[in-house]
Amino acid sequence: MSVLVVGSVAFDDLKTPSGGRQNILGGSASYFSLAASRLHPVQVVAVVGDDFGPEQYQVFQDRPIDLTGLIRKPGRSFHWTGEYGKDLSEATTLDTQLNVFADFHPVLPEAYQKASCLFLGNIDPVLQLDVVRQMVHRPRWIALDTMNFWINGSRPALLEVLKEVDILMINEAEARALAGERNLIKIYEKIRPLGPKILVVKRGEYGVALFSPEGNFLAPAFPLPVVVDPTGAGDTFAGGFMGFLAATEHRDLMTLKRATLMGTVMASFTVEQFGTSALEALSDNALHGRLAALHDLIHVVPR
Amino acid sequence: MSVLVVGSVAFDDLKTPSGGRQNILGGSASYFSLAASRLHPVQVVAVVGDDFGPEQYQVFQDRPIDLTGLIRKPGRSFHWTGEYGKDLSEATTLDTQLNVFADFHPVLPEAYQKASCLFLGNIDPVLQLDVVRQMVHRPRWIALDTMNFWINGSRPALLEVLKEVDILMINEAEARALAGERNLIKIYEKIRPLGPKILVVKRGEYGVALFSPEGNFLAPAFPLPVVVDPTGAGDTFAGGFMGFLAATEHRDLMTLKRATLMGTVMASFTVEQFGTSALEALSDNALHGRLAALHDLIHVVPR
Numbered sequence: 001m002s003v004l005v006v007g008s009v010a011f012d013d014l015k016t017p018s019g020g021r022q023n024i025l026g027g028s029a030s031y032f033s034l035a036a037s038r039l040h041p042v043q044v045v046a047v048v049g050d051d052f053g054p055e056q057y058q059v060f061q062d063r064p065i066d067l068t069g070l071i072r073k074p075g076r077s078f079h080w081t082g083e084y085g086k087d088l089s090e091a092t093t094l095d096t097q098l099n100v101f102a103d104f105h106p107v108l109p110e111a112y113q114k115a116s117c118l119f120l121g122n123i124d125p126v127l128q129l130d131v132v133r134q135m136v137h138r139p140r141w142i143a144l145d146t147m148n149f150w151i152n153g154s155r156p157a158l159l160e161v162l163k164e165v166d167i168l169m170i171n172e173a174e175a176r177a178l179a180g181e182r183n184l185i186k187i188y189e190k191i192r193p194l195g196p197k198i199l200v201v202k203r204g205e206y207g208v209a210l211f212s213p214e215g216n217f218l219a220p221a222f223p224l225p226v227v228v229d230p231t232g233a234g235d236t237f238a239g240g241f242m243g244f245l246a247a248t249e250h251r252d253l254m255t256l257k258r259a260t261l262m263g264t265v266m267a268s269f270t271v272e273q274f275g276t277s278a279l280e281a282l283s284d285n286a287l288h289g290r291l292a293a294l295h296d297l298i299h300v301v302p303r
Numbered sequence: 304m305s306v307l308v309v310g311s312v313a314f315d316d317l318k319t320p321s322g323g324r325q326n327i328l329g330g331s332a333s334y335f336s337l338a339a340s341r342l343h344p345v346q347v348v349a350v351v352g353d354d355f356g357p358e359q360y361q362v363f364q365d366r367p368i369d370l371t372g373l374i375r376k377p378g379r380s381f382h383w384t385g386e387y388g389k390d391l392s393e394a395t396t397l398d399t400q401l402n403v404f405a406d407f408h409p410v411l412p413e414a415y416q417k418a419s420c421l422f423l424g425n426i427d428p429v430l431q432l433d434v435v436r437q438m439v440h441r442p443r444w445i446a447l448d449t450m451n452f453w454i455n456g457s458r459p460a461l462l463e464v465l466k467e468v469d470i471l472m473i474n475e476a477e478a479r480a481l482a483g484e485r486n487l488i489k490i491y492e493k494i495r496p497l498g499p500k501i502l503v504v505k506r507g508e509y510g511v512a513l514f515s516p517e518g519n520f521l522a523p524a525f526p527l528p529v530v531v532d533p534t535g536a537g538d539t540f541a542g543g544f545m546g547f548l549a550a551t552e553h554r555d556l557m558t559l560k561r562a563t564l565m566g567t568v569m570a571s572f573t574v575e576q577f578g579t580s581a582l583e584a585l586s587d588n589a590l591h592g593r594l595a596a597l598h599d600l601i602h603v604v605p606r
Binding site for chain 1: 390488489506518523528557594602606
C-alpha cells in the first residue's frame with residue numbers, strides 16, 4: 001500500500017535574500033513525494049512537459065516513488081517565478097506559467113486506486129474531488145491542501161471535496177479566510193462540520209497547530225540560524241506527516257503528534273537550501289538526529 | 304526570602320474589541336506581583352498617587368505581597384490609556400500621564416535588599432541599575448524587561464544594566480531592535496555577550512522562546528477561544544516565571560522550562576478578562592488544571 005499524491009511537478013525561478021536559482025525542480029508533488037518516500041512508498045499523479053528530462057526523473061527514481069501516474073505531455077512544464085523579502089514569511093509571485101498544467105486532468109492508474117493514504121495537493125478542488133471519486137475503496141486518510149485562490153474563487157467546489165476529507169492542512173491566513181474567524185479554536189469549530197475531523201494549521205516560523213476530536217497539539221518550528229528558501233516547506237511538512245501516518249496502523253492523537261514532528265523536521269531541512277536539494281541529500285542520521293533534538297526541545301517533565 | 308519587583312503600579316483606561324474599562328488597576332508591578340505571589344512571597348517597589356485607595360491596596364493585601372516599598376505621593380498615579388485592534392497583538396497608546404511616576408526613584412527598604420530574586424520591570428534602565436546597586440548581596444536571579452523606547456533612546460544605560468542581568472525577558476520586536484537581527488538564534492548569540500545568560504522572547508499568541516547555555520525551549524501560548532484584553536500578559540508571564548524560580552533551588556533547563564509553562568498559564572488567565580480581575584479571582588484548581596492541560600498539549604512520547 002502506498003501514499004498517493006496529486007499535485008504539481010514544476011520548474012521554479014526563485015529569489016531570496018540568500019541568492020537565487022533558475023529552472024530548479026519544484027511543485028507540491030515533488031516536495032511531498034521526496035519527503036513521504038523516506039517513510040513509505042509513494043505514488044505520484046501529476047503532469048510535466050517535454051522539458052522534464054532524465055536529470056529530473058533521476059531525483060525520484062532513486063527512491064520508492066512510483067511515477068506511472070506522472071504524465072509527460074508536449075509543451076513546457078508548469079513554471080513558477082517567486083521572490084521572498086527579508087522576513088521570508090510570504091512569497092511574491094512574479095510569474096506563473098501553467099503550460100501543460102493548464103489542461104491537467106488527473107487519471108489514476110489502476111494500481112493507485114487502492115492507495116491507503118491520499119494527499120490532495122493545492123490544485124483546483126474540482127480535480128481534487130475527481131481524484132477522490134477514482135479511488136476504488138476509501139483511503140484510511142485523505143488530506144487536502146488549498147489556497148486563498150480556491151477559497152475565495154471556488155468555494156462551492158472546495159466545500160464539496162472537503163466533505164470527503166479527514167485532514168485539512170492549510171496555513172494560518174488560509175484558515176482565517178475559509179472560516180471567517182481569526183481565533184484558531186473558533187476556526188476549528190467552523191471547519192469541523194464541513195468534513196475534516198482534523199485541522200492542521202501551518203504557521204511558518206511559529207510551527208504547527210493541530211486540532212483533533214481527541215485533543216490538540218502545538219508544535220514549534222525547528223529553530224534554524226539561517227533560512228535560505230522557504231519554498232516547499234508546507235508540502236514537505238505534508239509529506240513527512242502523511243508518510244508517517246501511512247507507515248503505521250495507529251490513528252490516535254499521539255500518532256498525529258509524532259507525524260507533526262516528523263513533518264516539522266523534514267520541512268526544516270527543505271528550507272536550509274534552495275529547492276529540493278536538501279531533501280535529496282538528507283541522510284537518515286541527520287533526519288533522526290534532528291527529530292531527537294526537536295523532541296528534547298519541547299520535552300517537559302511535570303513536577 | 305522574597306521575589307522583589309520594581310515597576311509601575313497604575314490606573315489604565317482600556318478599549319478592546321470586547322469592550323472597555325476605565326480607571327482599572329494596572330502597571331507591570333501589579334500584574335507581576337499578583338502572579339508571582341501565587342508561588343512565593345513578593346516585595347514591591349513602586350510609587351502611587353493619592354488616588355490609590357483602600358480598594359486598590361486590598362487587591363495586594365489579600366496575598367503574600369509586602370507593600371513597604373510602595374510609596375504614596377501627593378498627586379495622581381501613573382495613568383495609561385490604550386486601545387487594541389482586532390488582531391490584539393499590539394496596543395496603540397492613546398495617552399500616557401506619568402504623574403507621580405515622573406519623579407520615581409526606587410529606594411529599597413532594608414528588608415528588600417536581600418531578596419533572592421529580582422525582577423526589573425520596564426522602567427528607565429538608569430533606575431534599574433540603581434536598584435541592582437542597592438542589593439546587599441547578589442540575588443540568585445536578576446531578570447529584566449525593557450521596551451523599544453529604552454532600546455533606541457537609552458541604549459548605553461541599558462547595556463550597562465544588562466551586564467548585571469541573568470535573564471532578559473522581552474518581546475520579539477524588542478529582541479530584534481536590541482540585536483539588529485531577525486533570526487532568534489542569531490539574536491541570542493548577539494545578546495549573550497551583553498550579560499544575560501538566558502533570553503526569554505515573548506511572542507504573544509505564538510508563545511515563548513527560551514534560550515539558555517544548557518539548551519533551548521519553545522512553548523506555545525495556551526490556546527483560548529476568546530482573548531478579552533492582552534494588557535499585562537507579559538508581566539503576568541514574568542511573575543509566574545520568576546515566582547516559580549524563586550520557589551525552587553534548581554537552576555537547570557528543566558526548571559526553566561517548567562517556569563516558562565507556569566508563566567504561560569498565568570498569562571492565559573490574565574488575557575481572558577480586563578485588567579487584573581482574572582488573576583485576582585484565579586483558584587488553585589483552575590491554575591493547576593490548565594497547567595496540566597498545557598503539559599498534555601505539548602507532550603509527545605518518542606517512538
